[in-house]
Amino acid sequence: MTGSSPEYRPGAYREAAAHSLRETPMVRDSVGSATRTFDSLRAHAYADVESDRWRDWARDVKGHALTHLDQYLEQAERSLVRNGVHVHWAATAEDVHRVIAKVVETHGVRTVVKSKSMLSEELDVNAHLESLGVRPVETDLGEYIIQLLDEPPSHIVGPAIHRSLDDCRVLFHERLGTPLDSEPDELAAAARAALREDFLSADLGISGGNFLAADTGTVALIENEGNIRLTTSVPRVHVALVGIEKVVPRFEDLAGLLQLTARAATGQPIGLFVSLIQGPRTGDEVDGPEEVHVVLVDNGRTTLFEDDVAWEALRCVRCGACLNICPVYRQTGGHAYGWTYSGPIGAIISPGLLGLDRALPLPHASSLCGACTDVCPVRIPIPELLIHWRERTVDEGRNSTAERLGMKAYAGLAERPGAFSAAASALRWTPWRAAGRALPVLSGWVQERDAPSPSPRSFRDLWREGIE
Amino acid sequence: MRVALFVTCLGDQFFAEACADAVRLLRHVGAEVSFPTDQTCCGQPAFNSGHRREALRMMRHTTQVFADAEYVVLPSGSCAGMVRSMYSGLSDTDEARAAAEDLAARTYELSEFLVSVADCEELGDGLTGHRVAYHHGCHALRELGVSDQPVTLLRSCGAEVIEWSADRECCGFGGTFSAKLPEVSAAMADHKLDTLPDVDVVTSADGGCLLQLSGRAGRRELPVPFRHLASLLWQGVAGAEAPRGSA
Incomplete structure (x- = not known):
């Protein structure tokens, strides 16, 4: 984003989206092209297997785990402890910060290598590390790019997809000294060389966790670059930040979930690297960390869980498929949404995690086209949940008085057919541009489009006269 | 086939001739077409904006207006979707749900009705070369x-x-x-x-x-x-x- 961008917060969505479309049209080009490629790869990968059955199964497994969350979390804790892992429960971001601060202090940590973790974004881990005088280094290539740019990720899986190849050429030229005409492979090699030093000197690796198997205490991570493998095995200490919704009952559930997530995210049969972390290095092992911590993070998830409708969003496996197919997301990318999670999934989990007041108007940032639900690997009924948050907005009186009164009046008219058709005919002949001041719906319309031409006679009139 | 035409708000005001063409098409495939004049709005704008109570009022009105129709046909996919896919879940009583499900089973978008109910797959050749x-x-x-x-x-x-x-x-x-x-x-x-x-x-x-x-x-x-x-x-x-x- 440029310096003059609107604030980075959900409340500024409309201005931020408009600003992005107006000032940085290349973002729309980059995001549009990347998401369409991702989506077409996903479509092929779904078509190669019985994806409808896989998705039913994944929905049921994740749903079962969530409805028995306390049981599986306690089982996971016992398994992790048995494996020699230090387990921490964190209700808030501050709790997570305290755990990290303790590890930093105990081990004299000065450099941290991080693998891509949306949860760590949500928890502002990098800012916290910097406040402790620790240097965090993002090791996923996309995250590395946006860390150099000092930007937040704009997509769950492809954090830098809003940037073009030329943006990266210029950035790497300035920061790593690569030639301006470098090929992508050469840019990746330059990043790899720089990161290798950091992997070797870091005292701590911080990762997320895609899944946590309760029966074996296994943290599962998928990736394509190998940086997660290094982050979780080279430094002496590894801290995995895992949202409490990531727990699944059995180790064997991972087989299906890891494959489905990869197919949904990038169209791959499985990620190029799968790390199944069972605890610290044991006596006869040659590598791996000496100490492993798993932080089980709530940070608003139980609030979301307590909502009878919205809880279904907790099944999310963070594949980004709903972003890739979303025609709204495609216009701006993720920054306009003003928080960690963007696109359709962001619009339904942000109100739960942040509170509805801070997340508005994100549940309205959708035309309810339903494409997201077509592709969701765990079948989250996203449009239904968007409408649910809109209903809560109304119930809590957070929408405008004009809208509330307008809808009441509209419903009243709809129960009185004579008045309704008279009012509809009046609207037909209203000069939209002039009436826009009184009726915001009309001004929003004519800002971007011509007013529609009304039929010369209403259908009601044509019917009365007889149709031949 | 007795078809009650639900022209929808936009149909009535902005696509009146298209709705008249819908009547002509339905008659062409042998339907007897009526236009219940008490029809208003299906409630979709209220429902999609989170105004559930208001949407429910419009649903009640609409299910009453079309209670006796053999088929309800709409020249609009989204309004047909509202009636067929959303009314049942919107219902607040068993009675309302029964009425909603009954209406849903009789409701079709126009082209869907022509093909799936009227079994029409050939209409004419008036679009040749278009x-x-x-x-x-x-x-x-x-x-x-x-x-x-x-x-x-x-x-x-x-x-x-x-x-x-x-x-x-x-x-x-x-x-x-x-x-x-x-x-x-x-x-x-x-x-x-x-x-x-x-x-x-x-x-x-x-x-x-x-x-x-x-x-x-x-x-x-x-x-x-x-x-x-x-x-x-x-x-x-x-x-x-x-x-x-x-x-």
């Missing part, structure tokens, strides 16, 4: 599963339905969305317009989508003609001399 792009309205496509029927009918009239990479991507209308977030909504329409192949006419089973696309094309001064599916299909039956539909 290059047509069909925009799949999201609710017709996803809530009703209507995708082949309009294309089949257009082809049966001799039209060449041209491949369009974005034909299943949302146009950005989304009801109140188009006014609440007009900049993003317009950008969505722009993607549709910018990918549009060279055609004689763009059509859709949804008036809202057509207003969005034609309104945006107008603002950008793009000379693209838009016509409601009902009008185009009636032209397919009656030829170029058919009464011209609106928009």
